[in-house]
Amino acid sequence: LTAMFTLTIKQLAARKLRLVTTAFAVFLSVAFMAGTFIFTDTIGATFDSALAEADEGVDAYVRMPSEIDLGYGEPGPRLDASLAVTVASVPGVDEVALRINGYAQLVGPDGEPVGDVSKSPAFGTNWVTVDDLNPYRLASGNPPADDGEIVIDKASADKAGYQPGDVATVLTKGTPRQFTIAGVTRFGAADSPAGATAVLFTDRAATELLAAPGQADAIAVTAAEGVSQPDLAVAVQAAVGDGVEVITGATLVAENQAALGEGLSEFNMIALVFAIVAVFVGAFIINNTFSIIVAQRTREMAMLRAIGASGRQVRRSVLIEALVVGTLASGTGLVAGIGVASGLRQLVSSFGFDMPGGTTVISPTALALSFAVGVVVTVLTAWLPARRAARIAPVAAVRDVSVDRSAGSARRAVAGTAVTAAGVAALLAGLNGTIELVGVGALVTFVGVAVLGPVLARPVAKLLGIPLRMRGLSGELATRNAMRNPKRTARTAASLMIGVGLVGFFTVFAASAKTSMAGSLETEFTGTHIVQAGATDNSAGLSPDLAVELSATPGVDAVTQARISPAVVDGSSTDAFLAFDAGTVHEMVALGSLDGDLDSLGADGIAVSAETAADEGWEIGSAVPVVLPSGDTTLTVEAIYSSGTDWVGPMFVDLAAFRANGGDELDYRVYVSGDEAAINSVASGYASADVLDKDAFIDVVSSEIDTMLGMFYALLFLAIVIALLGIANTLALSILERTRELGLLRAVGMSRSQLRSTVRWESIIVAVFGSLLGLASGTFFGWAVVRAMADEGIDTLAVPVGSLLIVTAIAAFAGAMAAIVPARRAAKLDVLKALVTE
Secondary structure, rough: OOHHHHHHHHHHHHOHHHHHHHHHHHHHHHHHHHHHHHHHHHHHHHHHHHHHHHHOOOEEEEOOOOOOOOOOOOOOOOEEEOHHHHOOOOOEEEEEEEEEHHHHHEEEEOOOEOOOOOOOOOEEEEEEOOOHHHHHHHHHOOOOOOOOOHHHEHHHHHHHHHOOEEEEEEEOOOEEEEEEEEEEHHHHHHEOOOOOEEEEEHHHHHHHHHHOOOOOOEEEEEOOOOHHHHHHHHHHHHHHOEEEEEEEEHHHHHHHHHHHHHHHHHHHHHHHHHHHHHHHHHHHHHHHHHHHHHHHHHHHHHHHHHHHOOOHHHHHHHHHHHHHHHHHHHHHHHHHHHHHHHHHHHHHHHHOOOOOOOOOOOOHHHHHHHHHHHHHHHHHHHHHHHHHHOOOOOHHHHOOOOOOOHHHHHHHHHHHHHHHHHHHHHHHHHOOHHHHHHHHHHHHHHHHHHHHHHHHHHHHHHOOOOOOOOOHHHHHHHHHHHHHOOOHHHHHHHHHHHHHHHHHHHHHHHHHHHHHHHHHHHEEOOEEEEEEEEOOOOOOOOOOHHHHHOOOOOOOOOEEEEEEEEEEEEEEEEEEEEEEOOOOOOHOOOOOHHHHHHHOOOOOOEEHHHHHHHOOOOOOOOOOEEEEEEEEEEEEEEEOOOOOOOOOOOOEEEEEHHHHOOOOOEEEEEEEEOOOOHHHHHOOOOOOOOOHHHHHHHHHHHHHHHHHHHHHHHHHHHHHHHHHHHHHHHHHHHHHHHHHHHHHHHHOOOOOHHHHHHHHHHHHHHHHHHHHHHHHHHHHHHHHHHHOHHHHHHOOOOOOEEEEEHHHHHHHHHHHOHHHHHHHHHOOHHHHHHHHOO
16 A cells, blocks of 8 residues: 555656646636635625624514514514503613614715615614614714704715715605715624615604604614513513514524525525536546546556556555545645635626625635535546556556547447436426426436537537548548547536536526517517616615606506515415506506406405416405415405416505505506606606616616626636636647657658647537537526426527527637647657657
């Protein structure tokens, strides 16, 4: 064991370039994974710290219970503000303060809203005069002295250029109003509350603008000296009765941290998925590299067998080499992960998402996991090459290296087809709602296509080489080199296939989403304009006064308000339970054939789509239990419609149902039919209101899709870089293998430029082959997801051929760039030394 270990280390030291190129793929993979963990841990810890500091003085918290699982900052049912008097009289209570929250958005001096509400929320609250219960700390100026003054967060003040004494417009659920900025505040130690914009009012102004007379969202309580939080909560609960919920301050902080963490988990999961993709791509490269190394050292290993080394010792030698490479690369990758975390922060910020500052958090668990993944993946992917090395017979020391016959292997063709079919079956089965099965199916499909790769490599390389042969000897040799070792060509292309496959999938899916929305807008939306607050989702709101003013404006024919709320419908949770003005919604959306009467919805009726009614067994008169933020109710099915679900959803209620049972008080969209000038004349008074005709709405949708697409492309960039590194590494190793051959070509008259061209064209063939496999896989994944999301409104498959051709061209160009260094090295070979190389 000692002798083999020493020999392995000496071989690695003697081939430093091979060590570096092999380790680089592991290094990048581990760096991205570690960087992802560091980034998500840092953001999570920053938010957790800010929330803990903001409510560290709260010992008990009184609120109304809700059966809805509300996210951080989402409004729940309000309580009677007069209850604060009862709470203040409880023995053990020191001080109390109302918490009043709602929508408030600051407008900048330029007349535009401050901040992007589609990425960071905007809210208002009251300025709490009890220092221990106030999460905000003045940075400059004073608290609001009267109802005409406000305090704003420092991040918003810096962004807009506001200072104390300035006058600013604020949007709320009522008509826009102007206030004098009395002060600028921080949220604990942060410049803003979790990246959001905040406007703080007096208690009376907050009640009027954010809540309703006599209502508050909660009552925060401090304990008298010597009274514990649990004891205080029990005493307050006894005083307020069972209809009100009392929790400890520690529970409040934990709930807020968990709710905010839930909001961050989506991005965390996306980043982690791309980190796993990078590791997966790196695994292909590591496996390919060790396979090439074993093939190149066949005679060397056979000689070891001939002088007494066992197959186990040879296998152990390869695995030791993999362990050393994995350890060194993973260790340096951990250090680089800190830089990757900083890069991820800049990437997310560049797409408009506010990222709070904070000390970088480096978790030992995250580092250990990233290091372990790098080492384990390296050793496992080297296992098969190590097994092949162990089977090398001593007689191989005196014979030529065997010819690769994988292209004609019937067993490989059958196995590859079976694995691919299993992956496709799992993916299709998962489209019914098991997202984990979709991921497993996609992974298995990629593996199956990779297994089939050598069978496809030779005919595809021959086909791709047809135009190259017209360029003479260089193109001919490049084509033959790609065909000669189909297993190597396929393995090298497989790593690029994964990255390009995901790019192709996102491209097809994005194009399909845009096409589906455009088709739905043309056939189902019958209004002329859509008014929304800067985003196509429900992340922002519009004052209901806007719709009232529009309805009374000459030149406006019809108006329909749209509101949205989380709810539990017949036991199933949804974040998008919709409410409309039932009397006019049919004037904006083609609902198809309609059974029942929308006018009879009122506060206790519900309209459902024909498909939903069939799935649930509902009919006119059926009772549907619904839980909204203010409590549970039973709604009666009053209408069933056959189309328009892209706009009104699978079910909806009248605005009266929200007013009676809770739900958002803001309109997330207003659908309008009328003259654009008349609509703009009203909307111009509401700074956040964007008036969009059909073409403009599609442009906004496309822009939002393109933003997310750009982020996904950026995250995939590293995986593609690793794949291109694999191409360069394979070419470099193959040049070492073909040293005598290249020397002979130079000896019979091949020029250096011809040799460089040969290597570059071979790289391009491999890159295009991998791209074609990836685009085929990605297009299939796109079709499958579009088919699965037909009920969600994405029902038209669109394959953007032009964009996919550009992807292929970029991949070919990148393949040529990856070949620059190996091509130069090949061209610089000394002819005489190359001819005598063993």
